[in-house]
Amino acid sequence: MTDHSDIATRPTTRCHALIPCAGTGSRAGSLLPKQYQPLLDVPLVLHTLGAFRACSRIDLVLVVLAPGDRFLAVDDSHIALAHVGGASRAESVFNGLTHLLAQGASPQDWVLVHDAARCLITPRQIDALLDACLDDPVGGLLALPLPDTLKASIDGRVSATVDRSDKWLAQTPQMFRIGALRQALQAHAATGFSGITDEASAMELAGHAPRLVPGSAANFKVTYPEDFALAEAILRSRT
Ligand SMILES: Nc1ccn([C@@H]2O[C@H](COP(=O)(O)OP(=O)(O)OP(=O)(O)O)[C@@H](O)[C@H]2O)c(=O)n1
Numbered sequence: 210m211t212d213h214s215d216i217a218t219r220p221t222t223r224c225h226a227l228i229p230c231a232g233t234g235s236r237a238g239s240l241l242p243k244q245y246q247p248l249l250d251v252p253l254v255l256h257t258l259g260a261f262r263a264c265s266r267i268d269l270v271l272v273v274l275a276p277g278d279r280f281l282a283v284d285d286s287h288i289a290l291a292h293v294g295g296a297s298r299a300e301s302v303f304n305g306l307t308h309l310l311a312q313g314a315s316p317q318d319w320v321l322v323h324d325a326a327r328c329l330i331t332p333r334q335i336d337a338l339l340d341a342c343l344d345d346p347v348g349g350l351l352a353l354p355l356p357d358t359l360k361a362s363i364d365g366r367v368s369a370t371v372d373r374s375d376k377w378l379a380q381t382p383q384m385f386r387i388g389a390l391r392q393a394l395q396a397h398a399a400t401g402f403s404g405i406t407d408e409a410s411a412m413e414l415a416g417h418a419p420r421l422v423p424g425s426a427a428n429f430k431v432t433y434p435e436d437f438a439l440a441e442a443i444l445r446s447r448t
């Protein structure tokens with residue numbers, strides 16, 4: 210039988226959200242960074258933040274902004290802004306984790322890293338990730354099995370049809386212990402986080418196997434100009 214006699218003295222493990230919001234949105238093709246483009250009359254990122262604020266198990270939402278960014282202001286004690294964005298998404302996340310620890314978060318606390326640009330995330334999907342990972346030794350991420358046939362190419366022509374049965378599209382949130390994730394990312398700081406496109410990739414290279422939790426196709430990342438209208442239509446359909 211498990212001994213729970215130390216339960217009163219165990220530190221409480223908390224869950225934080227970290228929202229990298231320091232990109233320029235170059236593929237979206239607008240002067241204003243995509244996370245601030247209006248969707249249903251408010252900046253895109255406010256939809257993202259709303260989903261996390263609606264999730265009662267999230268203690269604090271830390272938004273990582275580019276130094277000098279003055280586009281976002283919030284008046285909410287559960288949302289903090291840190292102007293510590295870096296040159297890459299991974300660097301922004303790494304700096305945000307360092308900030309969370311400096312503000313008193315425990316290395317044992319969970320962090321859910323979520324792209325500001327995935328504004329269609331829902332509290333239900335966040336809860337599904339928490340339910341699947343809170344007892345997991347590593348953590349995990351929302352992801353989607355491939356809905357289409359997958360091709361490999363050489364010089365613009367198909368070289369092979371790739372077996373997709375074991376392939377997933379990585380989404381966010383991605384949920385890990387703050388200390389373990391920061392350590393995994395730190396190993397790549399000297400190379401400018403080269404090749405680290407998400408949190409799971411850093412954890413994988415540190416020898417871990419993150420849990421895959423089925424997400425939703427609606428949780429896409431606003432990336433290209435045509436994505437804004439689709440995101441707005443989905444948001445409108447939910448109101
Ligand atoms: N140096 C960076 C780059 C990206 N991001 C954030 O990471 C998320 C996912 O990145 P992506 O969609 O690639 O955003 P951008 O880098 O802004 O887009 P692009 O690559 O088209 O310039 C976004 O919310 C973005 O704001 C960040 O915090 N810091």
Ligand SMILES: C[C@](O)(CO)[C@H](O)COP(=O)(O)O
Pocket residue numbers: 298324378379380381406407408430
């Ligand atoms: C982290 C991510 O959202 C997982 O799909 C994605 O990799 C971020 O976008 P990028 O284009 O790779 O910067």
